[in-house]
Amino acid sequence: MQVVLLTTTLILIVIAEIKLWHQKDTPKIIFYCILMLCAYGLSVLQMTETTIFNPSVLIETIISALQNDNSEGLR
Amino acid sequence: MKLEVLSEQQAISLMVLFISGSAVVLSIGGQAGGDIWLAVILSGLLALPIVTVYARLHSLYPHYDAFQIIIVIFGNTFGRLICLVYTWFAFHLGALVLRNFGEFIITVGLEETPQLFPVTLFALLCLWIVKEGIEVLGRWSNFFFRFAIIIVLITTALALPELNMDHFRPFLFNGIMPVLQGTANVFAFPFAQTIVLWLAFSGFQKRSSPYRIYWLGILMGTLVILIITTLVVAIIGVEIYKHSYFPAYIAIARLNIADFVQRLEIIVAIMFIISSFVKVSTCLLATCKGVAAITNFHDYRFTVTPITLLMISTSYFLFDDIMQMLFWAQDIWPIYAFPFQVILPIIVLIGGEYRAKSLKKQ
Amino acid sequence: MKHLILLLIAALLLAGCWNYREIDNLAIALGLAVDKGEGDSYIVTVEIINLEGAGPESEFKPTTVQAQSDTIFGAIRRLITVTGKKLYWAHAKVVIISEEIAREGILPILDFVQRDAEIRSDVWLLVSKEETAAEILASTPLVESSISQQLSQILQHHAPEPKSIPEELWNFMQKLTAPGIAPVIATVGLVEQGEEKLTRIKGVAFFRRDKMVGWLDGKESLALSYLLNESISGLIVLRYEESGLTAQITYEVVGNKTEFQPFIKDDQITMGIVTNLQVILAEVANQKVDFSQPSVRSKLESDLAEHLEELMKRTIIKLQQYNSDAVGLGSVLRRRDPEAWKLVADDWPAVFGSLQTDIRVKPVIRASALVSKPIEMRD
Numbered sequence: 001m002q003v004v005l006l007t008t009t010l011i012l013i014v015i016a017e018i019k020l021w022h023q024k025d026t027p028k029i030i031f032y033c034i035l036m037l038c039a040y041g042l043s044v045l046q047m048t049e050t051t052i053f054n055p056s057v058l059i060e061t062i063i064s065a066l067q068n069d070n071s072e073g074l075r
Numbered sequence: 076m077k078l079e080v081l082s083e084q085q086a087i088s089l090m091v092l093f094i095s096g097s098a099v100v101l102s103i104g105g106q107a108g109g110d111i112w113l114a115v116i117l118s119g120l121l122a123l124p125i126v127t128v129y130a131r132l133h134s135l136y137p138h139y140d141a142f143q144i145i146i147v148i149f150g151n152t153f154g155r156l157i158c159l160v161y162t163w164f165a166f167h168l169g170a171l172v173l174r175n176f177g178e179f180i181i182t183v184g185l186e187e188t189p190q191l192f193p194v195t196l197f198a199l200l201c202l203w204i205v206k207e208g209i210e211v212l213g214r215w216s217n218f219f220f221r222f223a224i225i226i227v228l229i230t231t232a233l234a235l236p237e238l239n240m241d242h243f244r245p246f247l248f249n250g251i252m253p254v255l256q257g258t259a260n261v262f263a264f265p266f267a268q269t270i271v272l273w274l275a276f277s278g279f280q281k282r283s284s285p286y287r288i289y290w291l292g293i294l295m296g297t298l299v300i301l302i303i304t305t306l307v308v309a310i311i312g313v314e315i316y317k318h319s320y321f322p323a324y325i326a327i328a329r330l331n332i333a334d335f336v337q338r339l340e341i342i343v344a345i346m347f348i349i350s351s352f353v354k355v356s357t358c359l360l361a362t363c364k365g366v367a368a369i370t371n372f373h374d375y376r377f378t379v380t381p382i383t384l385l386m387i388s389t390s391y392f393l394f395d396d397i398m399q400m401l402f403w404a405q406d407i408w409p410i411y412a413f414p415f416q417v418i419l420p421i422i423v424l425i426g427g428e429y430r431a432k433s434l435k436k437q
Numbered sequence: 438m439k440h441l442i443l444l445l446i447a448a449l450l451l452a453g454c455w456n457y458r459e460i461d462n463l464a465i466a467l468g469l470a471v472d473k474g475e476g477d478s479y480i481v482t483v484e485i486i487n488l489e490g491a492g493p494e495s496e497f498k499p500t501t502v503q504a505q506s507d508t509i510f511g512a513i514r515r516l517i518t519v520t521g522k523k524l525y526w527a528h529a530k531v532v533i534i535s536e537e538i539a540r541e542g543i544l545p546i547l548d549f550v551q552r553d554a555e556i557r558s559d560v561w562l563l564v565s566k567e568e569t570a571a572e573i574l575a576s577t578p579l580v581e582s583s584i585s586q587q588l589s590q591i592l593q594h595h596a597p598e599p600k601s602i603p604e605e606l607w608n609f610m611q612k613l614t615a616p617g618i619a620p621v622i623a624t625v626g627l628v629e630q631g632e633e634k635l636t637r638i639k640g641v642a643f644f645r646r647d648k649m650v651g652w653l654d655g656k657e658s659l660a661l662s663y664l665l666n667e668s669i670s671g672l673i674v675l676r677y678e679e680s681g682l683t684a685q686i687t688y689e690v691v692g693n694k695t696e697f698q699p700f701i702k703d704d705q706i707t708m709g710i711v712t713n714l715q716v717i718l719a720e721v722a723n724q725k726v727d728f729s730q731p732s733v734r735s736k737l738e739s740d741l742a743e744h745l746e747e748l749m750k751r752t753i754i755k756l757q758q759y760n761s762d763a764v765g766l767g768s769v770l771r772r773r774d775p776e777a778w779k780l781v782a783d784d785w786p787a788v789f790g791s792l793q794t795d796i797r798v799k800p801v802i803r804a805s806a807l808v809s810k811p812i813e814m815r816d
Contacts, residue, residue, distance in 0.1 A: 038381065038385060055389075
């Protein structure tokens with residue numbers, strides 16, 4: 001239900017926005033649609049509560065790994 | 076394309092509100108304990124040379140915005156890579172601030188509301204103002220800057236009877252180390268985050284000096300942060316400051332003038348909403364400009380809607396809960412942000428100076 | 438198109454709020470009393486007010502409801518099965534804790550109160566001197582319409598007659614977390630007057646960490662108030678005796694300031710305490726005491742000093758017996774001599790227990806109310 005609602009909203013937004021530009025600039029439209037698809041994908045993941053990738057965790061791991069290296073090096 | 080310009084006053088207001096951003100409600104620099112005021116002053120001083128770097132870049136290339144400068148200096152491939160890194164940084168910071176906002180709203184007020192709703196509505200407004208461009212954002216900040224100053228002054232005046240200066244004594248109880256840690260913390264969040272402003276600014280009115288804008292902005296920002304952290308610690312004490320998510324909210328809730336003026340915490344909420352609105356919008360603007368620069372589009376406006384939606388979703392993914400968020404803001408951020416906020420700008424400046432000299436020779 | 442989008446957004450914003458609460462679906466909680474139930478459970482008693490009737494004739498009626506559960510929050514949620522309404526906590530005034538729980542440690546209760554965003558951290562804390570805390574909420578309010586409001590009024594206006602030290606929750610938490618100071622909580626008991634039971638707030642319970650360890654009576658808590666630099670007034674009644682002349686003298690303290698100075702000699706810490714008082718002679722029961730004479734005044738002053746010094750000494754010794762530094766001498770030492778504090782910080786309660794104190798009270802009689810000389814009666 002939520003996903004259907006999201007899909008229709010986003011499609012409406014896309015149509016409305018492209019119409020608002022008053023110009024047919026194909027690369028622009030394609031790039032815009034790609035970005036919109038990414039946003040759509042991420043929103044669907046969010047709504048279905050699937051976690052695929054968490055940048056915070058990744059950065060945390062890298063930083064703690066670096067810190068461990070440093071402290072061992074000091075010893 | 077016409078370069079959008081800001082007046083000096085607008086740019087400074089934008090900067091002060093950006094610095095106050097989420098820093099006024101989150102607990103920052105708690106490591107310094109009772110010497111937090113010293114940590115804030117030190118980090119403000121430390122931020123001055125860094126913003127001088129940004130200002131110097133502006134004055135070297137007055138007709139370009141930040142991403143164009145990077146591409147001009149480093150060429151198409153390598154320049155774009157740096158742009159990509161900065162775009163990610165601005166995007167990530169925007170998502171973080173958005174998350175702060177969401178957590179604040181659901182913690183202090185609407186516990187049962189899904190965080191998505193306040194965050195989405197807030198982000199939609201940011202989307203709107205970013206579409207209108209930095210000139211509108213500048214005028215908006217200039218207008219609301221006065222409110223922010225009035226709020227700070229009023230709370231200071233009302234808080235005077237509640238202050239307990241014993242919380243600051245003894246001076247340097249645990250030596251200088253904790254103060255330096257606190258300084259590093261406050262420097263990384265919020266002062267050095269002004270790098271995002273550098274990315275978002277596109278140009279200033281004629282005769283206005285970027286140096287003056289950055290220096291005055293940092294000085295006034297330091298003053299605001301200094302007043303607020305000092306007030307909060309003087310009211311609630313160091314321990315509670317460290318252990319609460321939103322110490323300013325708790326501190327201002329204490330104020331009670333003769334049972335007549337009380338429950339002022341909404342003032343903090345207003346201040347927070349004003350300043351984090353500026354912060355999220357600036358980050359969003361910088362991200363969109365970055366994306367446009369990387370993909371070689373002249374206008375960034377058409378990317379705003381999808382990027383806002385991406386930012387909302389990312390802010391949701393970033394943390395599992397508010398505890399992780401606070402840990403991040405205090406422990407991970409200073410390390411993570413260091414290359415973006417200090418190392419890269421210096422590299423860009425060195426490249427810029429070299430490039431400018433070789434251009435002159437020709 | 439633009440207008441349509443704006444309309445849609447407006448519709449979204451104006452349609453209502455998620456966390457809406459209607460007043461007729463709320464029971465407004467005024468006071469909370471926590472007792473120990475069987476085993477590990479808690480009995481929670483809440484005074485609520487209910488809105489009865491509508492429009493101008495509506496009136497507020499206080500009642501108490503009770504529930505039992507293993508956690509405070511659980512018990513409070515269980516109350517919904519009794520009231521049918523969700524409790525609204527933003528107007529809560531007092532939290533009363535039974536002695537049993539106070540002795541076991543009150544952190545579990547404070548945790549709930551502190552964590553809940555709806556309860557304001559300026560609620561008053563009280564420890565019940567009666568068997569249970571619930572009894573207090575069942576007593577009769579004299580002036581206000583509910584007992585919680587009555588208690589809150591008494592605590593708020595305690596300054597002219599300081600028999601206790603009122604602590605708000607946040608203040609208690611601050612003392613609990615700060616180094617070198619132990620918290621206190623005012624105690625409340627019941628007195629019978631005719632058929633009615635009335636509350637009386639007198640004395641304090643003092644703590645070590647979050648566990649209550651003992652009581653101070655009204656007089657001792659007055660001494661503690663002066664040591665804590667609370668801004669209070671307070672009456673002290675003493676008997677004046679000089680060359681066969683006796684009189685009851687009532688001193689009213691109008692200004693108090695206590696200063697501390699630690700001295701360290703041979704690793705032994707002595708805390709110098711000087712209390713400066715400004716006093717008014719509020720009532721002199723014998724007309725023959727001529728307080729316009731300097732010698733009489735200095736005698737009056739030294740009487741008062743002696744009395745208060747003895748009282749403060751007694752209070753501190755009592756606190757020392759339980760190793761509860763309610764005066765905050767540790768935090769004074771931390772401020773004045775950080776190096777010395779670092780040496781004793783880990784072991785402070787024990788060090789406090791054997792700390793030497795040197796107490797001096799310096800009263801100054803500033804005025805004698807409206808009369809300059811005793812009234813002379815003539816036949």
